[in-house]
Amino acid sequence: SQASKKAFIEAGGKADKVEIVYNGFDPQKYISSETETQRIRKKLELEDKFIVGHFSRLAPWKGQHILIEALAKCPPEVAVILVGDALFGEQDYVKQLHQQIDKLQLQNRIKFLGFRNDIPLLMSACNLVAHTSTSPEPFGRVIVEAMLSGTPVVAAAAGGAVELVESGINGFLATPGNPQELTEIIKTCFQNKQKADTIAQEAQNSASQRFQVANINQQIAQLLKQLSM
Numbered sequence: 001s002q003a004s005k006k007a008f009i010e011a012g013g014k015a016d017k018v019e020i021v022y023n024g025f026d027p028q029k030y031i032s033s034e035t036e037t038q039r040i041r042k043k044l045e046l047e048d049k050f051i052v053g054h055f056s057r058l059a060p061w062k063g064q065h066i067l068i069e070a071l072a073k074c075p076p077e078v079a080v081i082l083v084g085d086a087l088f089g090e091q092d093y094v095k096q097l098h099q100q101i102d103k104l105q106l107q108n109r110i111k112f113l114g115f116r117n118d119i120p121l122l123m124s125a126c127n128l129v130a131h132t133s134t135s136p137e138p139f140g141r142v143i144v145e146a147m148l149s150g151t152p153v154v155a156a157a158a159g160g161a162v163e164l165v166e167s168g169i170n171g172f173l174a175t176p177g178n179p180q181e182l183t184e185i186i187k188t189c190f191q192n193k194q195k196a197d198t199i200a201q202e203a204q205n206s207a208s209q210r211f212q213v214a215n216i217n218q219q220i221a222q223l224l225k226q227l228s229m
Helices: 002-010 034-043 064-071 091-104 119-125 141-148 179-191 193-210 213-228
Strands: 050-055 078-083 110-114 128-130 153-156 172-174
Touching: 034 119, 050 064, 050 119, 050 141, 050 179, 064 078, 064 091, 064 179, 078 119, 119 141, 128 141, 128 179, 141 153, 141 193, 153 179, 172 179, 179 193
Parallel strands: 050 078, 050 128, 078 110, 128 153, 153 172
Antiparallel strands: none
């Protein structure tokens, strides 16, 4: 990403040694049927809810606490699923999340799903995917995965995320660490399904082309060919 290139150069790397090639994806892996998504929503006991999904390990800089704070000011029909779990000794943060949920009385509106192997399906079952990192991401793979799943995404406006999302066109951007902005975007998607669907469709179409793994492999092959000449 441009963000990674910038960090590399600031650390002393030579700009003329860097070419940017984004991560590649197989769009077909992110397509789920309506029957499948309805089945998983029912299994989660959230079929009548507006589901906001968060997909990452549970860690302070990933910002799950920001989403929880934002949820407290959303309509009661809005629920959150947290997909992922703690790594690297971050269990204290998980305890803090549960304490925050208890304090805000959101126990019935948040589900911890742990690590899962059905990410594309869960993303498709969501009405919105939230990326809430408080520190800049080098790229933001989850953002692209949400786009390919056909689900609107709101991302923290820093690092690689700003290269992926054009706010109001193929997603939404919010100031990192700002729960109020996040609340307003969730409300917008909840209240204006047509707008959210239009943005999600644009994201899916553009991401399927921009990050298609075959196209990415072609770019890599071309760079390798130039180096060998």
